[in-house]
Amino acid sequence: MKRRTFRVEGALVGKAVDAAVASELGLAEARARELVGVGAVYVAGKRSRDAKARLVAGQVVTVVLEEGGQSALAEAAPAPELRVLYEDADVIAVDKPAGVTAQPTEGRVGGSLVDLVGEKLGRPAGLVHRLDRETSGVTVFGKSAEATSALAAEFREGRARKRYVAVAGPGLPLNGTVDLPLSKDPSRPGRWRATRAANGVPALTDFHTLFSGPAFCVVELLPHTGRTHQLRAHLTALGAPILGDARYGGLPRAGGVEAARCLLHAQALELGHPRTGKVLRVEAPVPEDVMRFFAAAGLAALTGPIRAWGPEGA
Structure with missing residues (x-):
């Protein structure tokens, strides 16, 4: 910057x-x-x-x-079409496109996901969680201060359950848990490292490998915590960075299929509804760039309830 x-x-x-x-x-x-x-x-x-x-x-x-x-005055890219996954009087959930920031950046307002949702609603939207710029998938917003506060508590108190899918490098075990704290990597600005050698913040991720081949793996990720770059750093620690994730050493293509961005998708989210308390599950279809690897692996798109965390879900 x-x-x-x-x-x-x-x-x-x-x-x-x-x-x-x-x-x-x-x-x-x-x-x-x-x-x-x-x-x-x-x-x-x-x-x-x-x-x-x-x-x-x-x-x-x-x-x-x-x-x-990029110059702060560079022409902004056209706003993508906003795909609404769920909406009622209290909540709106959308499918965040890859390449869109969750909120305004330091150098620009407008064009972020919170801006786009606010424009749709005609009033400010209550952002309660964030995805990285290149990550696609489910993002929820509150439509009122009360709903936003209740939704934020679901994440803060660990009740929100999330399922991601990623295309990673080869060599992942069938399933397991990564329990490695995260800390900023002093030698590589903008990266986080997953290691017990530093005084990091706790981070816990369950994973289930859906396909393992010589060129790539398709993996389901169930994070217990919501740390910055958690899934990217944890897969890197396992020796299988996400394809297209140049910051963490992910390959730009594998098995003859291109990975033009970090192939991480927030596919499903389950949390308590802010008014009724009933479990609300929202799913975002696996996008085309990730589905190309699903197809190459002979996998159907992931859908349905989020499996149990931990060994009972293995």
């Missing part, structure tokens, strides 16, 4: 945000206004959307110029 930061002092005191950004970064004011407009400018740690707001002495202004190697 490329950013510039400056403190408001001297001639900058009392200036409008766009004028100050233009002056400090050597930009035309029109371009500075664009940066404010896309949400790339922060004043005193908060995103500023008012280009004409007057600055106060001592405030710190941060401007995100590039994110992920």
Whole structure:
């Protein structure tokens, strides 16, 4: 990420945000206004959307110029069609497309899943859990503050049950449990490592290998915890990183089939309904890029209730 930061002092005191950004970064004011407009400018740690707001002495202004190697002003990709999996008065569940962020990034607002759902509802959507940008699948939102709080508690207190499917490298055992803490990898920014050698956070994943071949495996993943990059790091620790996951060493193709992104899909979610308390199960169809590997393995698409966790589900 490329950013510039400056403190408001001297001639900058009392200036409008766009004028100050233009002056400090050597930009035309029109371009500075664009940066404010896309949400790339922060004043005193908060995103500023008012280009004409007057600055106060001592405030710190941060401007995100590039994110992920792309300019903050790069044209946004067209918004994908939103597939609604379930909806009632309290909850909406959607199938997050791969390549869409769960929420606005530091350098841009608009185009994230929470933005798309909010646009559909005509009001802010209550995001209660997140998937990585490249991960597809079930994501639920609350339609009210009360529903959002109840749904968030399902995840926080470990009652929400999740089933993922992934296409990984070869060599996985038939089934097992990975009980390895996660910590940031100091030698590889942006990666997490699964190891007991560091002071990490607890992370637990059950897995069941649905297909094992010389080129790839298809695996069902049942995480007990919901840590950042948990499934990606745990499969890497088993020596079988997810195909297409360049950050963790996943191959870009296997068995003659391409893996253009990290082939991880949140296929099913079971949790208590925020109003009735009854178990709500939502499923997202296995997407085409993952189904190509299912087909190559002779597997039918995964569906139905989530199996029991632990040895009784093996």
